[in-house]
Amino acid sequence: MADPIIISASPHVHSDRTSKRVMYDVLYALIPAFLVSIYVFGINALILTSVAVISCIVFEYLIQKYLLKTEIAIADGSALITGILLAFNLPSNLPIWMIIIGAFIAIGVAKLSFGGLGYNIFNPALVGRVFLLVCFPVQMTSWPIAVENYLSLDAVTGETTLGIIKEGLMYGETMTTISEKIPSVMELLLGITSGSAGEMSALALLLGGLFLIVRKVITWHIPVTILVTMAVMTGVFWLVNPELYANPLIHILSGGAILGAFYMATDLVTSPMTKKGMVIFAIGIAIITVVIRLFGAYPEGVSFAILIMNAFVPLIDKYFKPRRFGNKIKSKIM
Amino acid sequence: MLKTFPKGGIHPAENKITSSKAIKRMPVPKVVYVPIAQHIGIPSEIIVDRKDKVEIGQVIAKSGGFVSSNIHSPVAGTVTKLDMIVDTSGYKKQCIVIRTDVKNESNFEVQDFPLKKEITMGQKDILKHITDSGIVGLGGATFPSHVKLDLKNDNKVDCLIINGVECEPYLTADHRLMLERADEIIVGIQILMHALHINEAVIGIENNKKDAVKALKRAGQSDKRIKVAALQVKYPQGSEKQLIKAILKREVPKGGLPMDVGVIVHNVGTIFSIYLAVQYDQPLIERVVTVTGKKIENASNFWVKIGTPIKDLVAEVGGLPEGTRKIVNGGPMMGKAIKNTDVPVTKGTSGILVISEDEASRQDPKNCIRCGHCVFVCPMGLEPHLLMNLSEKGLYERAASEDIMTCIECGSCSYVCPSHRPLLDYIRFGKSIIKKLNTAKN
Ligand code: SF4
Numbered sequence: 001m002a003d004p005i006i007i008s009a010s011p012h013v014h015s016d017r018t019s020k021r022v023m024y025d026v027l028y029a030l031i032p033a034f035l036v037s038i039y040v041f042g043i044n045a046l047i048l049t050s051v052a053v054i055s056c057i058v059f060e061y062l063i064q065k066y067l068l069k070t071e072i073a074i075a076d077g078s079a080l081i082t083g084i085l086l087a088f089n090l091p092s093n094l095p096i097w098m099i100i101i102g103a104f105i106a107i108g109v110a111k112l113s114f115g116g117l118g119y120n121i122f123n124p125a126l127v128g129r130v131f132l133l134v135c136f137p138v139q140m141t142s143w144p145i146a147v148e149n150y151l152s153l154d155a156v157t158g159e160t161t162l163g164i165i166k167e168g169l170m171y172g173e174t175m176t177t178i179s180e181k182i183p184s185v186m187e188l189l190l191g192i193t194s195g196s197a198g199e200m201s202a203l204a205l206l207l208g209g210l211f212l213i214v215r216k217v218i219t220w221h222i223p224v225t226i227l228v229t230m231a232v233m234t235g236v237f238w239l240v241n242p243e244l245y246a247n248p249l250i251h252i253l254s255g256g257a258i259l260g261a262f263y264m265a266t267d268l269v270t271s272p273m274t275k276k277g278m279v280i281f282a283i284g285i286a287i288i289t290v291v292i293r294l295f296g297a298y299p300e301g302v303s304f305a306i307l308i309m310n311a312f313v314p315l316i317d318k319y320f321k322p323r324r325f326g327n328k329i330k331s332k333i334m
Numbered sequence: 335m336l337k338t339f340p341k342g343g344i345h346p347a348e349n350k351i352t353s354s355k356a357i358k359r360m361p362v363p364k365v366v367y368v369p370i371a372q373h374i375g376i377p378s379e380i381i382v383d384r385k386d387k388v389e390i391g392q393v394i395a396k397s398g399g400f401v402s403s404n405i406h407s408p409v410a411g412t413v414t415k416l417d418m419i420v421d422t423s424g425y426k427k428q429c430i431v432i433r434t435d436v437k438n439e440s441n442f443e444v445q446d447f448p449l450k451k452e453i454t455m456g457q458k459d460i461l462k463h464i465t466d467s468g469i470v471g472l473g474g475a476t477f478p479s480h481v482k483l484d485l486k487n488d489n490k491v492d493c494l495i496i497n498g499v500e501c502e503p504y505l506t507a508d509h510r511l512m513l514e515r516a517d518e519i520i521v522g523i524q525i526l527m528h529a530l531h532i533n534e535a536v537i538g539i540e541n542n543k544k545d546a547v548k549a550l551k552r553a554g555q556s557d558k559r560i561k562v563a564a565l566q567v568k569y570p571q572g573s574e575k576q577l578i579k580a581i582l583k584r585e586v587p588k589g590g591l592p593m594d595v596g597v598i599v600h601n602v603g604t605i606f607s608i609y610l611a612v613q614y615d616q617p618l619i620e621r622v623v624t625v626t627g628k629k630i631e632n633a634s635n636f637w638v639k640i641g642t643p644i645k646d647l648v649a650e651v652g653g654l655p656e657g658t659r660k661i662v663n664g665g666p667m668m669g670k671a672i673k674n675t676d677v678p679v680t681k682g683t684s685g686i687l688v689i690s691e692d693e694a695s696r697q698d699p700k701n702c703i704r705c706g707h708c709v710f711v712c713p714m715g716l717e718p719h720l721l722m723n724l725s726e727k728g729l730y731e732r733a734a735s736e737d738i739m740t741c742i743e744c745g746s747c748s749y750v751c752p753s754h755r756p757l758l759d760y761i762r763f764g765k766s767i768i769k770k771l772n773t774a775k776n
């Protein structure tokens with residue numbers, strides 16, 4: 001025998017699931033939404049996404065090589081995905097230097113300063129987004145209007161659906177008059193509206209989300225619980241006073257709820273590990289989101305809600321453990 | 335829906351290459367190496383000496399205590415050495431070396447035992463035969479069988495479960511035995527039911543062996559007390575606790591035994607040995623072994639004398655293929671990698687698996703991405719990522735309070751981890767330290 005015999009402990013086989021495959025699956029799942037964003041926002045969406053992705057990867061490389069002097073981990077694909085998700089959460093006409101700042105915060109602060117992949121507590125892309133939102137509120141909330149901006153770099157900007165509703169209600173309008181100014185449910189489904197680059201088409205996002213569930217990258221628990229809880233909560237308010245509150249369908253289909261539920265909240269590293277924990281986590285996100293949307297100053301609250309619940313994940317993991325086999329079972333013979 | 339256990343589990347590629355290969359008889363080896371620690375518990379005591387002539391089936395090492403077992407000579411021949419050899423555990427263990435007497439005909443006549451249905455023996459005699467015949471759990475656990483049968487008078491065992499699950503990929507020894515010896519297995523079950531006054535028996539078989547389900551249903555037709563349960567295919571269903579849960583929905587308490595929920599579990603191979611021991615007074619000197627691997631030319635199932643060097647088996651299937659990197663005693667999920675093929679077959683050897691280059695090496699572990707899959711698949715409801723972390727950091731007390739000791743070492747966690755983390759390696763390590771700490775305390 002030329003080669004030495006390997007002695008290692010069992011198991012001697014491994015499933016074909018590798019972290020690389022997981023990352024690729026996430027990548028594939030994002031394709032439909034990416035295509036829609038290019039269709040809707042044209043060249044700007046392409047620039048935004050490329051800048052975000054490239055800067056995330058470059059920051060990861062530079063920081064790992066020169067600052068941390070650790071192994072370069074860009075091959076694991078996680079910086080790439082953070083870049084795409086960050087881009088999806090930004091308006092497509094954001095100045096390039098702001099995108100780069102966002103990427104730096106996401107990778108340098110939210111991910112690597114916590115110890116890198118697997119150790120970060122907060123979703124890096126969302127930290128990047130929220131940082132930008134707080135620093136540059138004007139640019140971060142001027143949303144280019146769909147399709148009209150095809151191929152043009154200077155976008156005509158407008159309000160998001162939830163923004164129109166919030167403003168309208170503030171000036172005492174009723175939902176009946178407001179509803180004439182916002183996109184129809186069909187438009188929301190297809191993505192002919194305004195908002196962040198990747199949150200456009202609910203259908204495209206659902207398609208990718210379904211793929212992630214089928215490929216067992218995520219389970220249904222987080223997205224379904226978030227959307228159902230949101231629908232129930234906003235539904236109650238809507239039933240009580242439909243003139244003051246938007247109907248649940250509008251809430252679910254707009255303002256990044258689906259993007260958040262399927263792609264941001266389900267981030268493996270920053271979500272709980274047990275199914276029980278996931279449900280608790282998701283209910284928390286839904287409640288905070290609805291409270292911010294209905295009563296807070298911001299028209300939309302998914303990002304904040306996810307970041308707040310990220311902070312509770314260690315606690316959730318500690319208290320919602322899987323049920324141990326044979327625990328608290330009395331034996332038949334005493 | 336077919337029955338199965340509710341929490342966790344995986345479905346690795348089955349690779350049951352040899353399921354259609356009838357069990358062949360291995361030629362009698364020239365020399366057998368019989369270790370005296372083939373079972374869980376106290377090693378047996380050698381009662382023969384160098385140059386002694388031994389008959390086939392003669393006791394050569396006797397049970398060293400209650401949780402121990404007799405060992406019989408698999409051949410007629412001469413004891414040439416009492417030696418230390420490396421066994422499947424990887425450690426040097428004491429072993430009796432016997433040279434087969436090629437002139438002694440009893441070595442070569444294949445005894446054909448016709449089906450014998452009537453059970454004439456009484457309860458005490460049956461148990462004595464099982465004890466004397468050196469029968470241990472043949473599913474791999476090698477727990478001396480008579481210990482499981484030693485029921486106190488106040489026992490409330492009401493169900494006998496027969497384990498024909500064979501959930502390990504590649505292995506087909508039990509499958510073939512069920513197909514070829516269904517009638518004998520049914521009689522074996524009746525023997526145990528008779529001896530233990532149990533009125534219900536369920537044979538659990540995974541549904542990838544539909545022919546075995548059929549064969550046993552047919553064989554057991556006339557006995558209404560014996561049922562066959564076809565189970566969903568899911569690893570590790572062959573583990574006692576998971577099997578009991580799947581079939582009876584009873585959950586063995588933490589740290590408890592099947593008996594605590596009124597159940598005794600025996601493997602089909604063990605049942606067949608019990609049949610031979612009781613009906614024909616045959617001690618356990620041979621067993622069925624699957625010799626397999628993707629590149630093995632003539633992979634098959636064999637009747638093998640205990641003590642046969644694994645190299646004889648490998649030669650029988652066409653030799654080690656080019657690029658062999660790992661040889662496993664048992665299945666790919668729980669088997670032990672062995673150093674070379676000089677190691678002998680023991681009572682617990684259910685298969686020899688030869689793995690080549692492409693599958694043998696492990697990938698480098700990466701950071702845990704907290705995907706939770708190890709938690710989802712753990713049949714015991716543990717958090718393998720956490721247990722690994724705690725053992726790595728030496729936080730054994732916390733690991734113990736997180737129930738590390740209930741891990742059944744099924745390997746499902748390591749199997750699924752996308753970051754290739756050696757979860758079970760660290761869990762095993764943690765368990766062994768905690769065991770040591772506990773014995774030190776007492
Ligand atoms: S922790 Fe133990 S019982 Fe759980 S999957 Fe891993 S090896 Fe199996």
Ligand code: SF4
Pocket residue numbers: 701702703704705706707708709718719750751752753754755757
């Ligand atoms: S399966 Fe591996 S990567 Fe996933 S949580 Fe467990 S240890 Fe971490």
